[in-house]
Amino acid sequence: MRANLSFPMQLLNKLSMRSLLKKNTINVHIFLISLLILIVFISLMWPDAQSLIAHDEGLYARRARLISDSGDWLSPFTSPHHKTVGSYWAIAISLKIFGISDWASRLPSIVAGYIATLFFYFTSLRYFKPLNSLVASLSLIAMPIYFQSLRTAGPDMILIALIMAQVYFLTSAKDASRRIFRWKILGFGACVTMSLFVRSLAALIPLISLLPLIFVLKYLRSIQFWIWVISGVFLGSIPLIFNLLSVFGDHGYSGLFSLVSFASRKADVNEWNLFSSLPFYFTRLVLLTFPAFVFLLPRMQSFGKIIFSAKARALRMELNALTILFPLIYMIALSFMGTKHYHYLLPLVPLLSLNIARMDLISKRSTFKLETSFAGVMFVLYMLGACALYFRREDLQDASFYAVFFAVILSSILCFYAFYARVFSRRKISPFALIFAFLMAQYFTIFALSASGIIWSTNKELKALASSVNSDCKAGVYLYGLPSKDETVLSFYLDNPYVLRSLGGLSPANGRCLVSVESSKRKVLQDLTGHKISNFYFR
Structure with missing residues (x-):
């Protein structure tokens, strides 16, 4: 009798221990993900090496500063604007709290990226073991397009967090x-309309790409599902409704029409766009998601197989809807568009990365020959990169050179270890150790290159100019005749900028400085003779 009673107790204890072990494993994985995202944030902490990069980043930061400075959070623009104001809210809040700086404008992307990565990891746990989910998460963070978006001011990473929240809510609500x-x-319904508030009509493409998942989950005929979705949509649309009402009050129908007309210009659907855009987006996807395709190419034929329990034919259908149909629909829709911007690929990157979790990290039959060969190739490339850095060290600051040089050397050691231990060592390392080292x-290489300002820091000269002008010109500064990119970036960095469209209306007694292009120097000095310009800056 006691033996009969003890068996269920032993089984219960084993299950409890297994559950506790899995929970501890997940906690360790979350800590590692958190640490890696924190290190990305640390890469922003060298102000002399950092600057706003793309033209879009300067635009988002400048418009967010306008919202923060003006205090108008619903309709801050003097003319009809082509984006909903939610594109700038997170950056404006950060600037309001932490002041005007690069890292403050990029902080919302870091926070949103952290949330998105956690949602990605928890979504992966529904289909895969924790170790596979960790590998997919690490691959996602290490991808150049994702790493760059983590440290770029703009709404893209916030949109990714909202998309991953939608995916997580849909899949986890089923059971x-x-x-x-x-x-x-x-929450799913609220995230849908919040996506529209953050990214305007561009958020509809990811939503359309999610329709196969909604169909597979058998939600389409569920009245309860639609009741709560509509309730969430209404709840999440509150800031969007206030924004649109305020815009309509200030600009009338033209304010609303600008949103639609901008989207319609982007959505120039025709066959020629498909043939011209598809190669562009596909090549950028392969390059900017490296090393995803190194992991995926050897396993294309096995995508129909699963490495989790056999109960889940339904889970396999869910997974294929997420990892195959979503990227496919999104890619086709994007390729029909008239524009070609690689950052538009970002919404499909996490769900494409989910395929990486399909790797068999346990079976001894998994040889990982391609990954091992790539580790050897990357060792050679990292060593060549270290040599190139050494011979160009005079062009870099000492701190930047040493940081990048040692990071590249460390990366080459990791790749050599992964290659050697899989090919020559008697005691071969595990597949996870190989992938982790890779x-x-x-x-580490991307971190060092970005932290030192060698990549993704293209406007350091403008930032240095703004710093000099701010210290010399307390009364403010005029910007005249500058290229739009320079004008945008300087408008963010300068304390009190004012854009001049002409020199005719300038008051003789102003006391401000003036920044202009070198080609306009003679005209500016001639026209402003007798004006009290405290200093001139030409570039």
Whole structure:
């Protein structure tokens, strides 16, 4: 009798220990993900090496500063604007709290990226083991397009967080209790309209790409699902409604029409766009998601197989809807568009990366020959990169050179270890150790290059000019005749900028400085003779 009673107790204890071990493993994984995202944030902490990069980043930062300075959070623009104001809210809040700086404008992307990566990891846990989910998460963080977006001012990473929240709420609500189901579907609906508030009509493409998942989850005929979705949509649309009402009050129908007309110009759908855009986006996807395709190419034929329990034919359909149909629909829709901007690929990157979790990290039959060969190739490339840095060290600051040089050397050591231990060592390293070394080598290199300002820091001269002008010109500064990019970036960095469209209306007694282009120097000095310009800056 005691033996009969002890067996269920032993089984219960084993299950409890297994559950506790899995929970501890997940906590360790979350800590590692958090640490890597924190290191990305640390890469912003060298102000002399950092500057706003793309033209878009300067635009988002400048417009967010306008919102923060003006205090008008609903309709701050003097003319009809082509984006909903939610594109700038997060940056404006950060600037309001932390002041005007590069890292403050980029902080919302870091926070949103951290949230998006956690949602990605928890979504992956539904289909894969924790170790596979960790590998997919690390691959995502190490991808150049994702790493760059983490440290770029703009709404892209916030949109990714909202998309991953939608995916997580949809998939996890399926097996939840009735009360939890309602809250998660409510959250899904709220995230849908918040995406529109953050990214305007561009957020509709990811939503359309999610339709196969909604169909597979059998939500389409569920009245309860639609009731809570509509409730969430209404709840999440509150800031969007106030924004649109305020814009309509200031600009009338033209304010609303500008949103639609901008989207319609972007969505120039025709066959020629498909043939010209598809190669552009595909090549950028391969390059900017490296090393995803190194992991995926050997396993294309096995995508129909699963490495989790056999109960889940339905789970396989969910997974294929997420990892195959979503990227496919999104890619086709994007390729029909008239524009070619690689950052538009970002919404499909996490769900494409989910395929990496399909790798068999346990079976002894998994040889990982391609990954091992790539580790050897990357060792050679990292060593060549270190040599190139050494011979160009005079062009770099000492701190930047040493940081990048040692990071590249460390990366080469990791790749050599992964290659040697898989090919020559008697005691071969595990597939996870191979993949981890490969990914961390890329992560450390990108971190060092970005932190030192060698990549993704293209406007350091403008930032240095703004710093000099701010210290010399307390009364403010005029900007005249500058290229739009220079004008945008300087408008963010300068304390009190004012853009001049002509020199005719300038008051003789102003006391401000003036920044202009070198080609206009003679005209500016001639026209402003007798004006009290405290200093001139020409570039």
